[in-house]
Structures are given as C-alpha cells and as structure tokens.
Amino acid sequence: MNVIQITIFGVLLGGVYALMATGLTMLYGVMRVINLAHAAFMIVGAYIAFVLYRDLGIDPLLSMLVTGPALFVVGVLVYQLLFRPLADNPRFTEMTVLLSFGLALAVEGILGSIFSNIYHSTDPSYATGTIDIGSVFIPTGQLYGFIASLVLLAGLWAFLYYTKPGYAIRATMQDRAAAQIVGVNVDRISALAFGIGVGLAGAAGSLLSYLFTFFPGSHLLWIGLLLSLIVVGGLGSLKGAFVGAVGLSVIAAFATDELGPEWSYLTFYVLLFVILLVRPQGLFGKAETI
Amino acid sequence: MADAAPAEPVGGPAVSRRRFPLSARGGFLLVVVLGLLAVPLLYPVLVPYAYVLQLLTGAFMWVAFSSSWNIIGGYTGYVSLGHNVFVVVGAYFSAALFVYADISPFITAAGAGVVCAALGVVVGLITLRTRGDAFIIATIALMLIAQIGFDNWMWLGGSSGIALPPLHMSEAALVKVPFYYAMLIVAAGAVYLSYRIRHSRFGLGLRAIAQDEVKAEAAGINTRAYKVVAFALSGVFIGVGGALWGYSLFYLRPEIFLALAVAADMVLMAIIGGRGTVAGPVIGALLIVGFNEWSVSEFGSSELNLTITGVLLVAALLFFPGGIIGSLRERGRLPRILDWD
Amino acid sequence: MAVLELEDVRAGYGSGPDILNGITLGVDEGETTCVIGPNGAGKSTMLKTIAGLLRVRSGEIRFDGKRIDGLRADQVLGEGVCFVPTDRSLFGDMTVRENLAMAGYSLGSREVLHERIDEVLEMFPILAERSSQRARTLSGGQQQMAALARAWILRPRMLLVDEPSMGLAPQVSDQVFGVIRDFREAGMTVLLVEQNARKGLECAQWGCVLDLGTKRFDGPADSILANPEIHELYLGRQADGNGGARP
Numbered sequence A: 001m002n003v004i005q006i007t008i009f010g011v012l013l014g015g016v017y018a019l020m021a022t023g024l025t026m027l028y029g030v031m032r033v034i035n036l037a038h039a040a041f042m043i044v045g046a047y048i049a050f051v052l053y054r055d056l057g058i059d060p061l062l063s064m065l066v067t068g069p070a071l072f073v074v075g076v077l078v079y080q081l082l083f084r085p086l087a088d089n090p091r092f093t094e095m096t097v098l099l100s101f102g103l104a105l106a107v108e109g110i111l112g113s114i115f116s117n118i119y120h121s122t123d124p125s126y127a128t129g130t131i132d133i134g135s136v137f138i139p140t141g142q143l144y145g146f147i148a149s150l151v152l153l154a155g156l157w158a159f160l161y162y163t164k165p166g167y168a169i170r171a172t173m174q175d176r177a178a179a180q181i182v183g184v185n186v187d188r189i190s191a192l193a194f195g196i197g198v199g200l201a202g203a204a205g206s207l208l209s210y211l212f213t214f215f216p217g218s219h220l221l222w223i224g225l226l227l228s229l230i231v232v233g234g235l236g237s238l239k240g241a242f243v244g245a246v247g248l249s250v251i252a253a254f255a256t257d258e259l260g261p262e263w264s265y266l267t268f269y270v271l272l273f274v275i276l277l278v279r280p281q282g283l284f285g286k287a288e289t290i
Numbered sequence B: 001m002a003d004a005a006p007a008e009p010v011g012g013p014a015v016s017r018r019r020f021p022l023s024a025r026g027g028f029l030l031v032v033v034l035g036l037l038a039v040p041l042l043y044p045v046l047v048p049y050a051y052v053l054q055l056l057t058g059a060f061m062w063v064a065f066s067s068s069w070n071i072i073g074g075y076t077g078y079v080s081l082g083h084n085v086f087v088v089v090g091a092y093f094s095a096a097l098f099v100y101a102d103i104s105p106f107i108t109a110a111g112a113g114v115v116c117a118a119l120g121v122v123v124g125l126i127t128l129r130t131r132g133d134a135f136i137i138a139t140i141a142l143m144l145i146a147q148i149g150f151d152n153w154m155w156l157g158g159s160s161g162i163a164l165p166p167l168h169m170s171e172a173a174l175v176k177v178p179f180y181y182a183m184l185i186v187a188a189g190a191v192y193l194s195y196r197i198r199h200s201r202f203g204l205g206l207r208a209i210a211q212d213e214v215k216a217e218a219a220g221i222n223t224r225a226y227k228v229v230a231f232a233l234s235g236v237f238i239g240v241g242g243a244l245w246g247y248s249l250f251y252l253r254p255e256i257f258l259a260l261a262v263a264a265d266m267v268l269m270a271i272i273g274g275r276g277t278v279a280g281p282v283i284g285a286l287l288i289v290g291f292n293e294w295s296v297s298e299f300g301s302s303e304l305n306l307t308i309t310g311v312l313l314v315a316a317l318l319f320f321p322g323g324i325i326g327s328l329r330e331r332g333r334l335p336r337i338l339d340w341d
Numbered sequence C: 001m002a003v004l005e006l007e008d009v010r011a012g013y014g015s016g017p018d019i020l021n022g023i024t025l026g027v028d029e030g031e032t033t034c035v036i037g038p039n040g041a042g043k044s045t046m047l048k049t050i051a052g053l054l055r056v057r058s059g060e061i062r063f064d065g066k067r068i069d070g071l072r073a074d075q076v077l078g079e080g081v082c083f084v085p086t087d088r089s090l091f092g093d094m095t096v097r098e099n100l101a102m103a104g105y106s107l108g109s110r111e112v113l114h115e116r117i118d119e120v121l122e123m124f125p126i127l128a129e130r131s132s133q134r135a136r137t138l139s140g141g142q143q144q145m146a147a148l149a150r151a152w153i154l155r156p157r158m159l160l161v162d163e164p165s166m167g168l169a170p171q172v173s174d175q176v177f178g179v180i181r182d183f184r185e186a187g188m189t190v191l192l193v194e195q196n197a198r199k200g201l202e203c204a205q206w207g208c209v210l211d212l213g214t215k216r217f218d219g220p221a222d223s224i225l226a227n228p229e230i231h232e233l234y235l236g237r238q239a240d241g242n243g244g245a246r247p
Helices: A003-031 A038-056 A060-086 A092-115 A140-162 A164-174 A176-181 A186-211 A218-233 A238-259 A263-278 B024-042 B049-075 B084-101 B105-127 B132-152 B172-198 B201-211 B213-218 B223-249 B260-273 B279-299 B302-319 B323-330 C043-051 C073-078 C096-106 C110-123 C125-129 C140-154 C170-185 C197-202 C221-226 C228-235
Strands: A130-133 A136-139 C002-012 C018-028 C032-036 C056-063 C081-084 C158-162 C189-193 C206-211 C214-220
Touching: A003 A038, A003 A136, A003 A140, A003 A164, A003 A186, A003 A218, A003 A238, A038 A060, A038 A092, A038 A186, A038 A218, A060 A092, A060 A140, A060 A186, A060 B302, A092 A218, A092 B132, A092 B260, A092 B302, A130 A140, A136 A140, A140 A164, A140 A186, A164 A176, A164 A186, A164 C096, A176 A186, A176 C073, A176 C081, A218 A238, A218 A263, A218 B132, A238 A263, A263 B105, A263 B132, B024 B049, B024 B172, B049 B172, B049 B201, B049 B223, B049 B260, B049 B279, B084 B105, B084 B132, B084 B223, B084 B260, B105 B132, B105 B172, B105 B223, B172 B201, B172 B223, B201 B213, B201 B223, B213 B223, B260 B279, B260 B302, B260 B323, B279 B302, B279 B323, C002 C043, C002 C189, C018 C043, C018 C056, C018 C189, C018 C206, C018 C214, C032 C043, C032 C170, C032 C197, C043 C056, C043 C073, C043 C081, C043 C158, C043 C189, C073 C081, C073 C096, C081 C140, C096 C110, C096 C140, C110 C125, C110 C140, C125 C140, C140 C170, C158 C170, C170 C189, C170 C197, C197 C221, C206 C221, C214 C221, C221 C228
Parallel strands: C032 C189, C032 C206, C081 C158, C158 C189
Antiparallel strands: A130 A136, C002 C018, C002 C056, C206 C214
C-alpha cells in the first residue's frame, strides 16, 4: 500500500480518535480526573446508536444528535454524584481513578446483561463505500467520521475561545485556584466541562458504532488506547490530544501495514512507554518537578 | 500499632513475664494456621473434599494477590490497574519451563516471583518517573500490551493456549492437596511480607509518599527508588501465585489471567478490606471470594458479577474509603486480633 | 471601624491538623495591615481561608458585618474581597492582556472592562509593553505587577496580598510596595502578609504578628517595628533591610 494511502487512513481515523480523546483530556485538565469510564460511555453511545439504527433506522451520523446530549446529561450527573463529593479529598486523582474504574465495570456489566457479549456494529451504506482518486481511495465511512469529528472539535474550539463559559473552562484548566480568584464558579464550570467531555465521548460512540465492531468489554481496549494517546500528547492539553491522536494514528497505520494488525493498538502502548522514557510530561504537557 | 500493654510483643516475646508466651493476636493466628494445615488431612471425612480444598486454595491465592497489590496500591498510594500482568507472566514462566524443560512449577514458582520482581523494576523505572497519574495509565497499557503479546506468542500457544502435563495422584481428589499447601505458603509469605513492610522504615517512607510525595521528597526520601522497589515487591507473590494457578488449571490461556475481572478483584479486595492496612486485603479477599462463590451459584452469569464489583467499588470509595479495617478503626471498634498494623 | 473580622477561626488542609488555631483579629476600613510571623505560622493559610479557598472549620469571618466563611472563592470575590496569592496565579498560557481580561469575568460590562484595562496599562507601562506576551514569560516582578493590575481592574473593597515580595530583588519589591500604597491611597483596605517584615510594616499602618496559628501581638505598625522584643523574636537581630527573611 502506498504511503499516501496509509497516511490518509491514519489521518482520517486520527480525527475520530481526537474527538474521543479530547473529552478525556479536558476532564483531566479541568479537574485532574482520570476518567477510566470514558470509553465505557463511548460504548454506551455506540449501543444507543446501534439500537436507534436497528429499531428506528436512524443513521449513525444523525444519531450523534441523540448520543451527544444524552451522554452530556450523564456526564453532569456523574460529576455531581460521584466526583464532586471527592473534591476535597487529598488523594483526589487516585480516588477518581478507582471510582471511575468501578463505574466502568458497572457500565460494562449492565451493557453485558442487556446486550450479551457478542460483537455488534451498525452498517450504514457509507461504512463500506469508497471515493477513488487516482491511485488512492478514500473510505467514505472514515471520511464522514473525520468530517463529523472536525465539525464537533471546531465547535468546541469556538466555544472555548469565544464564549464566557468557554473562557472559564480554559482558565480552570490552566489554573483552578487562579480561576476561582477571578470569580469563576469552578464547581459549575467543572460540571459543564464534564458534561461536554462525556457528551463528546457519546457522540464519538455513534461514529464508533459503524467504524468498528464493539461489545461490552471493548471499553478496556479503547480506554487503554485513549489514555496512552493523551499521555503522549500531554495530560490536560487539548492541542496535545489532537496532535497525539492524528500523529499516533498515522504512525499506527504505517506500523500496521508493515508489522501486522495488532500494531493498530500496540503502537499506542509502545509509544506511551517511549514518551514516558523520553519526555514524561508528553508533547504539550508541562514539566513537573516530581 | 503499638500494643497498649508494653510487655506484649506480637507473635512471641523476647522477655516476658506473662504465663502464655503468645499474645491473643499471635495465638489466634497460630490456631488459624494450624487449622488450615489440618484441613486436607480430613480426607475421608470432609465432603465435598475437592470443592473445599479448591475454594480455600483460591482464597489463599487471592489473599496473596490483594496483599501484594496493597504494597503499591495501598501503602504507596500508586494505583496499579494492570497488576494481573504479574499473574500471566508468572503463570507462563513456569508453564514454559515445565513444557520445554520438564521442570515442575512447584520448583520454578519461586523463580516466577523473581522474574516478576525484575519486570517490576524495569517497568517501574520507566513509569515511576512522574507522579501517579502517568503510572496508572501505564499499568493499563502494560496489561493491554501483555494481552496482545501473549495472544500472539505462538511459542507459548498464543491465544489458543498451552497445555500442561497433568498431575496424577492415587485418588483424583488428592490432586488438589499439593496446590493447597503451596498456595497456603504463598499466602503466608505475601501477608508476612506485607506485615514486615508495614512495620519498617521502608513502609513508613511509602506511607509518606502516599500522603504527600513532594514533602516526602523534601524530607530526603528517594521517592523514585522507594516506588520502584515497592512495585517490584508487589509483583513477587503474585508471580508465584500465578505460576501455581496456571499449573492447577493444567491448561493456560492468556485471557484467563488477563481478564479485567482479575485486575479489578485485586483492587476491590484491598479497598473493601482496608487499603494500606495489613489485615485489610486479607479480610477483603476472603469476603469477596466468598461473595463471588455465592453470587455465581445464585446468579450464574458473570456480567452481573462485574456490575456488582463495580458498584461495590464505587460505594466503598464514596462511603467507606478506609475499608472494613479502616472504618472499624475509626470508630474504635477494631478487634485486637485484626489489628496487625 | 472594622470591615473584616475574624473570630476564633480554625482551619487546616484536607483532613490534616488545624493550622489556624483560633484566630481573632479585625482590619479597619481603608487601612493597610501587615501580618508577619515565622514560617508555618499560618499567615498564608489565613489569607486563603478568608478568600474562600480553604474551608473554615470553626469560627466566623465577617466582611462588612456579613458572614463570608462558607462562601466559595468566587462568591467571596463578589463581596468585594480580592486575593492575590504568592504564586501570583496568572494564567501562564494566556497573554497579559487576556489575563487582565479574565479579571473582567465577574465584571458586568465589557466597556467598563476595556476602560479599566486601558487605565491599568497606563499605570503600568511595563505591562503595556508586554501586553501580548504570554504571562509565563514575564519576570517575577512583572508577574506581580500583572497580578496587582488584575486586582486593580476589579476595584475590590479589600485586597488580600500574600507575600508580594517573594522571589523579587529589593528594587523590584520596592516598586511592588509602591503599588500597594497606591491601592491604599485609592481607599482600598489592604491585608498584607509579608516575610520581609520590615518592608511590609513600613508600608502599613497596622501590624499583626501570627505564630503557631494564633495572633500574638497587634498594634500600630511603627510601634511593632520599634519594639525590640518583637524585633528579636520575629524580625531577626539586625535592624536593617534583611529583617525577618533568614534561612
């Protein structure tokens, strides 16, 4: 397969990964939460898309209008009920990891009892279509997913840079205490950020539903991938999430072509360890003293 | 924890004017251990023999697993969510030596522990350079790497697995006996290690790191070295236990050991029992093993089990972060026989 | 008339011990009060508690007669109390101008905000020069100016400043104290914590010595400066510009 073709694959998928990872890194940035349930929420979105497709014939891309808001609400609830009570805990990040881990298990269990452990996916027509340009082809499924992701990410960017609450979220991500001192209600802003972060995961789930097969246990694989990605990009850095997503995806595409299918995931983990060796704070993260 | 009565060291006195040489705590433990040693001897009488031995063997293994996890996840406050990597490495290490060099896992199990410790050092050096957040993620990645690695390692059977020569005894049920004793030793070793760490300067340093790593570093503790050693130690008995577990199954597949539930249970047991205490993981392991037995016989399916595990974990963290031991201690109601800290 | 009152306030971090062990003090309107004391005395903790960044465990804090303990930090700001922490708490990745604009987060109108930003850039020409630079790239002194400028935009009734001269060279910290005097001249009440006790007390009217989480002495700033006993205990033996800041 020629270089351009592989790069196209890498970039298109990378955009979708960026959508998935952005919410995750945002939650870390706003509140130092490592949300291990993030991928589980994504799978929930995928199942919602699946059911909408199977029972109502709703196109997965369109279902983003449902999965996004639905998971937004879930995100806010999870913040209010689970993470907010832990806010004063001195071992906050540790507690949130364990908490979200438990949440992920519970979600997997519930999904498993509703849907059983077989593989699912939606199959709209564009999932297998291609656009041929000269010697390369562009898979329409990935292309639409890429475009949808970019639209959402652009919307997020506009929100963060042109609206007051968006500014407040960015301020809180940079320095929570400083944001409080200038009058940001960091509690409300955190709830909003959570909603947005998980909502993005939900919307990404719609894309996942036709781009990949999934089953209740898939979230483990995905969370590993996404976490590795945001560490490489820099925990809490939105720019890092995007660059990391596209960059790693392209590298993984080449690795898969050269070395085999397992490298589509293995690349991410290996590069995680590499970045921990070489630059532990990630590409765009801030160096820590410890 | 210091005893109230000064002349009463745990487990046996150096100098004592008491009539009984052991404290209540030491005596209790001795009775328990002797009792456990005696169980397999009840062969003709105990029914169902194989089932009970198997259940207890499993309990011992989980006691070892959760006590070991507690070293890094409880004492040091560094949550490892991919800790079952040590299980699979230990299991396959001994399995490989058995299949290809004909050495019984009962002999190589200790080596499995050493290998896991070495792995812990290597991984620890890479991942413990920054604060906890990256470490946690790295342990997940490690588990996923192991999944892919072992699934594709054809020399060890890949995802189809590897079969081990079975063990033969005069009666079929007696096959369980050597595993019973071996795992009991592993559990005792793991708990003893946990106890010794807790009561050492090393353990004090780990706890300082858990409380406030910056201050610990400022106080002169080489936090990186401490963390790496803790991580390595936390793998030892898991490797040994894993080797024995693999052998006891006589057929190994990576997914058995790398199942999310294995990693989750280790964590849950330590937290429910009481993270950062010596007795906590033991209590937690016994409770959860018992609970799992009951729940599987009641509900059968494993999805519900997973949900319950998750819900229990969430509930414990929100309402009883100290676990059973911690909560009892807070209320001043911890019985002395359970106070091993 | 006391505009800020603390009554037997206890506070601490997380589940740790009390750092503030029952502090009672009052700050009069329009005055500048400087709080000094040894390391670990609880000076910064006290400011953080007043600002709403730390929860009060017992006792009351009243601002203008109204209780503010228990309010969130942004609510405390809404009452007119602005906090400038030791580390300046600027948004490192935002430009100076954006940082000043963030001060306007709680201001209602954008026109007022822009007016005040222009005003402040006039007052601090150094900031005007660097208004499009990222805050992270400013020197310590410039960051301190930016933090104070940000507070100026908010026109609080009361300013809490935590160790403004921390990490700054003497001439630069003189400039900073000059700005703090400007705040006082504009009618603001200032509560200042300073490690450099001499400099801090020199720019204040009232002084207060904190030790082990309680108030030890308070009185007119110049009398504290002149008091040999306090000098010995808290200001260091030499009555020169290095008083107080000993390793």
